[in-house]
Amino acid sequence: MRAALYDRYGPPEVLYEGTVAKPDPGPGEVLVRVRASSVNGGEPAARAGRLRLLTGLMGRGFPRGVGLDFAGEVAALGSPMRALAVGDRVWGGGRAVWSAAAEYVVVRPRHLAHAPAGIDLVEAATLPGVGTTAITALRDKARLREGERLLVRGASGGVGSVAVQLGRAYGAHVTGLARAANLDFVRELGAHDAFDYRTIRPAELGRFDVVLDTVGSGMEAYRRLLAPGGRMVAIAFDLDRAVRSLAHILVSGVYGPRRVRFFSGNPGHELFAELTRLVESGAVRPVLDTAYPLADIAEAHRALESGGVRGKVVVRT
CATH class of the missing domain: 3.90.180.10 (Medium-chain alcohol dehydrogenases, catalytic domain)
Known part of the structure; x- marks a missing residue:
């Protein structure tokens, strides 16, 4: 073959x-x-x-x-x-x-x-891969709730584009970061707000209950945006600065609930079946x-x- x-x-x-x-x-x-x-x-x-x-x-x-x-x-x-x-x-x-x-x-x-x-x-x-990753990140790791504020870094990419849709389906207020050329696309996916990551500083974005990081660099600046009780989930880290990135994830444990949660997905039948349900319901495309x-x-x-x-x-x- x-x-x-x-x-x-x-x-x-x-x-x-x-x-x-x-x-x-x-x-x-x-x-x-x-x-x-x-x-x-x-x-x-x-x-x-x-x-x-x-x-x-x-x-x-x-x-x-x-x-x-x-x-x-x-x-x-x-x-x-x-x-x-x-x-x-x-x-x-x-x-x-x-x-x-x-x-x-x-x-x-x-x-x-x-x-x-x-x-x-x-x-x-x-x-299959990005959809189950987004479900795990938002539903299982962050436990995103209706009415919360969600920030998605890399909102036009594979996981990010699903996370924007999923966050909206879960009833969150979704903000996406992407390139300037992709901002309208991110809004079409369901984001309430979309900003060019190259021109806006993290401190200008406000506070968030959940930050989903699909990029992996500069995580500390985005972890600072978490509101009390906020959660940050990272699905990538900077390979060029791998030791520093991994060290930051480990050290973030001192922040308790506001630590950085990192995982490497290995989905099973339940996650794939849930993704099927979400697509058939129209929540994710x-x-x-x-x-x-x-x-x-x-x-x-x-x-x-x-x-x-x-x-x-x-x-x-």
Whole structure:
């Protein structure tokens, strides 16, 4: 089968469309015909070798695949399952999936759910990873409540674009930070206010009950914006200043409830099913920037690294 691969660390050009053996599902496993997968924020760093300690510990040699989430159809079942049948539209992902940018992927049922009805699978592929991350950040980590003030850094990006919609659905007053060219787009997603992060100083923004940081740099300036009882959730940190960023997250524990909460998502069936419900209810919609064919996997990574993406870049298979 066709798959996106790379044989060495490096820039996007190391990626190529290659051929690997089609996997067979074992007992309790599901073979999915992938229609599209998304390019997630940490993948370019892993491809470039900036996360080689982590990937090295996992024992993954070359060639390596890419892609952590997907949308497609059930192609085969390793054993009978009451909730799934061949032909079902599904989506899923997580750390158990490292090569979703391929024609087929084998997953456990706990790492997928039925995809929303009435949505194209290529568009659906924009949501599994970022959507479940936004749910975890706002619902589970921050416990965002109706009427609270939410600030989203990186509001036009993958997680940010979902978080703006989700915050609005949860009844919060949403403020988004993005590039000047994306401010109208952020407002269209549901933000009450949107500001250019390059021209407004954090101190000018006011107080917030919840800050969602998808950027990772300068976290202390935004943590200071928390109102009493406020919560800050970070889903990224500055790799160029990794020690400093991680130290700040750890030291922030002295602030008690106003500490910085950091997590690395590994969603399961419940989260994917909740995301399906939110999409079918109209609370969240996919935001597709560009869909690239598998042969253009390098271009897909290059587009994400350019920093100008609205929503998500996906790879069609």
